[in-house]
Each structure stands twice: as structure tokens, then as C-alpha cells.
Amino acid sequence: MEDDGSTGAEAGIRGLDLGEEWKASHEALAFMSDIEPAELLKCTFPDSLVTVSEGGRDLGRFTVTVEVARRVQQPCMLLHAQSQGAINDSPCGTTVTAYLTTDLEVLEEDYHEYVKLEGHSLDRRCHMVQRDGQMLIDKVTTVGEETTTESVSHPMSVLSGLVTEGSSLLLMRLIALRKTVPEHMTFISLDQGLRIIRTTFSELAPKQMEVGDETVEVFGVERIVYSVEDGPTTWQCYFLADGHMASRVQEELKADNALYLRQHPEIRALMSDFLQFLLLRKPEDVFQFAREYFLPFASRRPPAPSLEAPPH
Structure with missing residues (x-):
């Protein structure tokens, strides 16, 4: 692979709209630094649910597990999540495995996404790992018969407050257990082009949900990822009092639009x-x-x- 580290980092640090640098807010950084080990232990449980669209359409199944682990003799949190389903009858899915520090800093993460279309499939794999003060990222994308590779490195000094697909799931579980979302919770993330973008978390109004034979109040968190290529993508997740996820909804129109763009690169x-x-x-x-x-x-x-x- 060609090493485009310096170019990728410079392009990623700057927001593409006005050339400004995206940085995590003080509130977001404070939230991550204030995480207590006892809180993380309360997050170590498996979870699963059926994923639905805003219109109530069944999109598939989603599972996530969190456990205490060690990586290269360093205590850490290990998160594994998987979703499988279909959009417009096209099988699709994602798998993410992440090793995280106790303040949710990414030590290593593997991400795999696929969409199986008739005569035109997409397979995207991304691996990131911390090494010598840098975050090294390798991405392999296969569209049909064509495969492209990208390699980028970002200095860890510009990645304070980085939230990935893996760490975002543990972050929302922590927020749900605290039952509050501080204002101005803006983190940074990476888009499909490995550029640095922003992602926000905010609290949704409480609502009642039917869980089994009971009606319970659930706590809601909204995550918006401001992707340069696909536009903003919104996830709304509701949690039970013990941190288990009660529902996970993605904007149906946005999902369909993203699928169409994948079908027609x-x-x-x-x-x-x-x-x-x-x-x-x-x-x-x-x-x-x-x-x-x-x-x-x-x-x-x-x-x-x-x-x-x-x-x-």
C-alpha cells in the first residue's frame, strides 16, 4: 500500500466546508476523562435487538457485547458488535471489534461492512491501530471486481475526542446509565474517505415503550454523524434503566439514499x-x-x- 500519511492527515484535520479544523468540545473531552472504572464494569453485558427503520420496517438484527480484556498486557475494554439485515431486499451487514482504553481511546479497531447487490456488491474493511504516537489506518474497498486500498496516518495529538463506530456504542451505553447528556457534546470521527469530521450526541425527550407486558419509560440518545460524502446520518437509540438498548432507529430515507449511491458509484x-x-x-x-x-x-x-x- 502507498503511504499517504501526511497528505491524509492534513486533508482530514480540516473540515471541507470552510477549511476549519474540527475539534472535540470541552464538554465531550471532560465526559471521556471523567469515566470511572466502576461505570465501565456496569457496561459489561451482552445486548441484542431487532433493528427497525423510522417507518417501522424490520431491517435485521443487531448484537453487541462488552467485556474487560487485555491487549499487549494493557487492561482495556473489548467491544464486539454485529448487525445483519437487508435494505431494499439487498443483504447487508457490519461487524466491528474494538479495543478501548478506560477513557474510550481507541487502541485498535476492525470494521467490516458489506452490501450484496445483484451483479454489483460492495465490501469495505477498515483497520486502525495506535503505534508510536500515530493512528495508522488501512482501508480496503471492493466494488464489484474492482479493489482499492488506502493508507492514512493521523498523529494522536489531533485525535483527542475521537469516536469510532465501536467506541460510540460504549459511549452511548455510559450516557444511558448516567441518564443525562451534557450540552455541546461534539466529538470528532472519521468518514468513509478517512477524513476527520464531527459527530454529536444529544438527549431525546423521554418516552414510553412497550417492553414485554409492561410499559416503561426509556432514555433516548441521538447521534448525528456529519459525513462529507453522504451528508448527515442520524441514529436514535433508546435505553432501559439498566443500560440495555430498547430500540435503535436510523433515518430510513438516508439509508436508502446511501444504498443508492453505493449501487451507483x-x-x-x-x-x-x-x-x-x-x-x-x-x-x-x-x-x-x-x-x-x-x-x-x-x-x-x-x-x-x-x-x-x-x-x-
């Missing part, structure tokens, strides 16, 4: 080329420029059905 390439050409030319009439740019693509499409009324 040419969309991002097409839009990227258009935006680069647009910024190069800087036309006064953007609409006319767009019409002329995309006109050749229209000629490649099969003729559209006629809208004229058939002759009588």
Missing part, C-alpha cells in the same frame, strides 16, 4: 467532474452552463416515451 465521479469544471470556468449563468455540460449525456440515454396523445 459513478454518480460521485460525475458530480465531482462537473463541480471541478464549474469552479474552473466560473460561469455567470450556472443553469445554462449545467445544461450544456450534461447535454451530451442525454444523447446516450434511450429515447423517452412520447407524451403526445396516440392518434385516434
